[in-house]
Structures are given as C-alpha cells and as structure tokens.
Amino acid sequence: MSLPHAILTALLEKPSSGLELTRRFDKSIGYFWSATHQQIYRELGKLEADGLIRALPAEQPARGQKKSYEVLPAGRAELERWTSATQDPKPMRDTLLLRLRAAAVVGTAGIEADLRRHLELHERQLTEYREIERRDFPPGRDSPQDRLHHLILRAGIDLETFWTRWLAHALEEFAALPDGRAADTGDAGDAGVTDGAASNGGAGTTPPR
Template sequence: MSLAHAVLTSLIEKPSSGYELARRFDKSIGYFWHATHQQIYRELARMEEKGWIVSDSAPDAGATRKREYKVLLAGRAELVRWTREPAAPMDLRDEFIVKLRADAALDEVDLSAELRARMAQHTEKLAHYRAIEARDFSRGDAMSRAARLQHLILKKGILYEEGSIAWALEALKVLEGA
C-alpha cells in the first residue's frame, strides 16, 4: 500500500488542509498505516502534480498559506484501480520475536521485563480502541454500511491487541518457568 492511497481515502472522506489531514490521519488511518506529517505533506505535493488532488486557499486561511485539498476524478479513479488489486498478505516482522528466538538459543537472557512492557502497551491500546468503539459504534444495527466497515476495521485492531495480550501471558509463563 502506498501512502497516496491512504491519503486519497482520507480526503474522499473529508476534504482537508494538510494540517487537518495529518491530525485526522493520526487518529484513524494512522493506527494501521503510520506516516509523519512531513511524509503526508510531501505526498500531497506529489498527488497534486499527478492531478489526483487539487488545493485551494482554505476558507479560514486568512493571511496564511493554508490550503484545502480535494480529490479530483483522476484521484478517485486511481483509488478505485488500487482497491481492485489484490493486497499482499501482511508480513510479520517483530524484533522481539527474534530476541525470543535468541533467548531459546542462548538460554541466558531474561526478556520478562520487556515482555511486560510490551503487554502494557497492548493493554493501553486495547483500552483506547474499546473507548473508541463505545463512543463511535454503540448504535448497533442502525449504523450505515460505511460505519459498519469502519467498525470492522476497529474490531481487527481490538482482536489483534487481545491476541497479543493472550500470547504475552502465555510467553511470560514460559519465561518465568511456570
């Protein structure tokens, strides 16, 4: 996946200034596709050069250079084209797993503290995801198709965090000789 497709998706949802886009990105797509604000601004420039988006002075720009970005038909067509391509399966690349393998080979490393710290991070993120779910998806069947799809995306994050916590608990038992 390219950053351009994540940005196009976000701009189709709501035309935005670069700053607003970057902030919204951090709170939504950024949970599963990370990008810095600088990367987003560079991508906006490339997408505008390609004719996928256009920018105009934002209505609230005043004397600033604030621009509002909108998706053009060519950008929409690109996003449709991209969504029709098969997605590559996710590659699991986790440095901690390699450390655990090293621990198995060396039999002299104690990774319990690091594992507990990682478990705390997963627990915190799970609580955050559940708070979003309670706030945004409590209507059940009354949700639109778009809202149900967004809820499914959030549920994948919830299941990932729950699985990571369960795995960490099992790994702690092994590391601590229980």
C-alpha cells in the same frame, strides 16, 4: 506504496490540510497505516503534481498556508483501481518474535522486562479501541459505512486481544523457566559459538535438514 491511497481515502472522507491529515492519521487511519507529517506533506505534493488532488482555493496570499486539499476525479478513480486490485499480503516482520527466537539461543536475561512493557502498551491500545467502539458504534448504527468501519475496528481489537493474551502467556512461561537463562549456553569458547546447532536437534521451527 499505499500512503498515497491512505491520503486519498482520508481526503475523500473530508478535505483537509497537511496538519489536519497528520492529526487524523494519529487518531484513526494511522491505527493501521501510520505516517509522519513529513511523509504526508511530501506525498501531498506528489499527488497534487500528478493531478489526483488539488488545493482548495483559499484567500490567504501565500506564506503560513494552511492549504487544504480535495480529491479530483482522477484521484478517486485511482483509489478505486487500487482498492479492487489483487494484492499479496506483505511478508510479516515482527521484532519481538525475532528477539524471542534470539533469546532461545542467547539467553532470556533482560527480555522479560520489555515483554511486560509491550503487554502494557497493547493493553492500553486495546482499551482505547474498546472506548472508540463504545463511543462510535452503539447498537443500531449499521449503515454500510458503519459496518465496514466497525469491521476494521474489530480487527484492531482482536489483534490487540491476541497480543495481550499471548504476551501474558509468554510471561507465565518465562516464570516457569529454570532461571533467567533459557539457552544452555555452555559457553565453551569457540565451541560455544556453534552450540545452537547441536542442541537444536529438530527442535523449534527449524526442522533438521
């Protein structure tokens, strides 16, 4: 859906080979649009076939390529079109929140460790973003590009800040819970299977019909 446009952007910023793109995706654009090298190679092929990019002329004969690509005018036009077109936000999908919801009915045993792990991952990411900010956006730099790139980085920083705070809060909440077991899973055989309904009683984000 958007991978071709991510690639066009990256190539406009700097013509690159598949591998270079892969590296740059790992470092930068990939922070908000991840892609594997296989996806990138496949997409480069399509973009070339569609006449949006072309291989830079190089003098190696064939195999073991290191082919570099650059964007053609048609590619830039397509990127411009796509960037300014109205697009609806994709509906959200978050596994962790879903698991928490499941834990509310099935018990919180076991999930806490993973919450803690996620907290650490987000802290690490946050640190990395802050490092980038310190390095690439010292006060004073404020060309339009700088401002936009900084704005994007700020989104990353703020999102990671949100997650670290929220996860920390969640863990506190867990500590205050009766014990490892959040749900009253009054495991009464087949009755237990449907107990969530009874104990729901208007609680949660599921309003009673």
